[in-house]
Amino acid sequence: MDFDLTEDQATIRDAVRELAGKFDEQYWVEKDAAHEFPTEFYDAFAKGGWLGITTPEEYGGHGLGITEASILLQEVAASGAGMNGASSMHLSIFGMHPVIVHGSEELKQRTLPRIVNGDLHVCFGVTEPGAGLDTTKITTFARRDGDKYIVNGRKVWISKAMESEKILLLTRTTKFEDVTKKTDGLTLFLTDLDRSKVEIRPIKKMGRNAVTSNELFIDGLEIPVEDRVGEEGKGFKYILDGLNPERMLVASEALGIGRAALHRATQYATDREVFGRPIGMNQGIQFPLADSLAHLDAAELVLRKATWLYDNGRPCAREANMAKYLCADAGFQAADRALQTHGGMGYSEEYHVARYFREARLTRIAPLSQEMVLNYLGEHVLGLPRSY
Numbered sequence: 009m010d011f012d013l014t015e016d017q018a019t020i021r022d023a024v025r026e027l028a029g030k031f032d033e034q035y036w037v038e039k040d041a042a043h044e045f046p047t048e049f050y051d052a053f054a055k056g057g058w059l060g061i062t063t064p065e066e067y068g069g070h071g072l073g074i075t076e077a078s079i080l081l082q083e084v085a086a087s088g089a090g091m092n093g094a095s096s097m098h099l100s101i102f103g104m105h106p107v108i109v110h111g112s113e114e115l116k117q118r119t120l121p122r123i124v125n126g127d128l129h130v131c132f133g134v135t136e137p138g139a140g141l142d143t144t145k146i147t148t149f150a151r152r153d154g155d156k157y158i159v160n161g162r163k164v165w166i167s168k169a170m171e172s173e174k175i176l177l178l179t180r181t182t183k184f185e186d187v188t189k190k191t192d193g194l195t196l197f198l199t200d201l202d203r204s205k206v207e208i209r210p211i212k213k214m215g216r217n218a219v220t221s222n223e224l225f226i227d228g229l230e231i232p233v234e235d236r237v238g239e240e241g242k243g244f245k246y247i248l249d250g251l252n253p254e255r256m257l258v259a260s261e262a263l264g265i266g267r268a269a270l271h272r273a274t275q276y277a278t279d280r281e282v283f284g285r286p287i288g289m290n291q292g293i294q295f296p297l298a299d300s301l302a303h304l305d306a307a308e309l310v311l312r313k314a315t316w317l318y319d320n321g322r323p324c325a326r327e328a329n330m331a332k333y334l335c336a337d338a339g340f341q342a343a344d345r346a347l348q349t350h351g352g353m354g355y356s357e358e359y360h361v362a363r364y365f366r367e368a369r370l371t372r373i374a375p376l377s378q379e380m381v382l383n384y385l386g387e388h389v390l391g392l393p394r395s396y
């Protein structure tokens with residue numbers, strides 16, 4: 009058993025730490041408050057070649073594994089960039105997996121090098137108001153018309169749609185009531201987000217405000233057949249391939265925020281004196297922070313196991329789900345405790361822990377809720393009857 013990072017992985021961690029460190033916490037406060045995309049940060053990571061960390065070399069990337077991508081996003085989040093920083097690049101880093109595995113060579117050549125160099129922003133359109141987590145119930149419909157599809161429907165919570173030129177869009181090409189297997193009849197496209205056919209409305213939300221999340225009203229969007237990813241009707245299966253890595257990457261981001269929050273809390277607990285001594289001398293302050301350290305470290309071990317299994321071609325669903333669950337809980341708990349440690353100042357924006365609290369909370373909901381992780385573990389690992 010080897011718990012060390014390889015030399016290359018350690019180099020990646022240090023290089024990302026250094027680059028992310030050039031954008032201080034004040035940068036993120038301002039971007040978050042102004043609801044402004046962190047263009048300088050994103051461009052710096054694109055220029056450094058980081059967006060292509062997992063993309064195969066023939067499309068301009070580095071062809072590295074999920075372990076390396078996980079180290080990258082954890083460091084980004086831990087730098088104080090939190091979910092704002094991670095979400096600005098998350099989809100470029102691994103979201104195109106279905107395209108890499110199932111897309112045509114022409115589609116890959118046309119899009120992937122541009123995603124890697126940062127020129128092409130992409131978003132991912134799955135969630136719909138009427139379907140929620142029950143993805144097979146989506147109703148956005150793509151009707152074939154000669155060499156194109158005409159799409160109508162509605163999406164919700166689509167992050168970065170405002171900034172994106174293209175969308176990886178999940179649609180139905182056969183209605184739910186007409187398929188024998190509910191996961192059939194869904195089709196995936198990587199296509200232009202044509203503003204003349206798609207109205208994009210940002211949602212006012214609790215945090216992570218440097219990156220928008222949007223409602224999409226799609227009315228007659230025309231998609232050329234060349235923009236279809238793989239075969240018609242198999243989109244759900246294609247998306248499933250990327251779910252475990254997605255869980256691991258969100259876990260990495262949650263972990264990073266937890267580490268950033270714990271760092272702030274420890275610093276404040278050392279510096280702040282009340283009743284004539286540092287507040288960190290009180291076990292009521294010290295123990296929760298030490299407990300969070302233990303939870304973050306334990307969650308990280310499960311995450312490292314999950315990414316190792318994936319990169320070694322082994323089944324990893326159990327560990328990927330657990331990593332997401334444990335890191336999201338540990339990250340949020342650390343952020344909550346960091347806020348408590350700061351007393352009243354925790355509630356101000358000045359010490360950043362309020363921002364971490366809001367952003368860490370998100371990882372317990374999206375892209376998959378904690379409840380759905382437990383559903384997975386209950387049914388597929390423990391073998392209990394499906395509860396829904």
Ligand SMILES: Cc1cc2nc3c(=O)[nH]c(=O)nc-3n(C[C@H](O)[C@H](O)[C@H](O)COP(=O)(O)OP(=O)(O)OC[C@H]3O[C@@H](n4cnc5c(N)ncnc54)[C@H](O)[C@@H]3O)c2cc1C
Binds near residue numbers: 140373377380
């Ligand atoms: C900031 C943000 C960014 C997002 N970005 C994107 C994006 O870029 N692209 C995209 O497609 N989506 C995106 N999403 C959507 C996100 O993936 C969903 O919000 C998430 O999957 C939860 O789905 P829902 O909101 O529809 O919850 P619902 O399905 O309405 O569920 C509501 C609650 O009920 C619980 N629940 C439902 N069914 C069960 C059950 N059977 N057992 C136990 N509990 C259950 C859920 O766990 C949840 O807590 C984003 C969401 C947010 C908040």
